[in-house]
Amino acid sequence: MYPVVRVIKELITNRKAPKLHPLDTHVSYHRCWPQDIDTYFEMNNGRILTIFDLGRTGLATRVGLIDVLKKNSWGLTMAGVSVRYRKRIRPFAKFRIVSKTAGWDHRFVYIDQSIWIGDECATQAMYRSAITSANGIVPPDQVFAALGNEGKSPELPEWIKNWIDADATRPWPPTDSGT
Template structure:
């Protein structure tokens, strides 16, 4: 079940926090509750992605993206993700999610997120997202300009560029192995 109460909490908390520049970093704080764990007594990998969704929601709110989406009647969609899990998140553990825009190309915005327990990184994800309108994908440059940033994208790290290149070789649609 989607954590609606957590979403409401994040929206309330982040409404009071200072606005961020579109390239600033957002940090949110969470705890692993019993409903987050799986049969291995650690946070479920799917829940980790949902918690990262909460981090992106806070980032979007603080940079003004949520208001922009409403004003322009745009949507926001995730178009890919690469995740690395490295440490278990145990029940009742406190952790923080760090969310920031890594950069963009002509179609997609790349978001870098990580979950930290103290000084230890438990998981990291790179999300590819797209802004959409009734006419299709909105150019990220247009969206960042509407948020008050007219500069170029920060240089994407090599590992993100390599992921983009590798993902472009992936066949779509995939082969239906059931036939």
């Protein structure tokens, strides 16, 4: 089940939090609840991706993206993700999500997120997202200008560029449809 109550909490909490520059880091605090765990007594890998939504919700609220989306009748979608799982998140563990826009290209915005338990990184995800309108993808430069950031994208780290390049070689649609 989608954590609707947690999303509402993030929207309410972050509506009152200090605003962030579009390239600043948002940190949010959470706990692994019993409904998050799998048969291995740890947070389910799919739930981790859903929990990352909470961090992006807080980030989008604090940088003003939610308001810009509403004002322009734009939508937000995820277009890809690369994830590393390195440490189990056990029931009732407290953790923090660190969310930050790494940069953008002509179509997509790249959001770097990580989950930390104390000083240890448990999971990191790099999301490729797009802002959409009735006419298709909205250029990220236009989105960031609407957020008050007229500058260019920060230089994307080499590993993100490599991921973009590698993903461009991936066949779409997949070659095996199972029929």
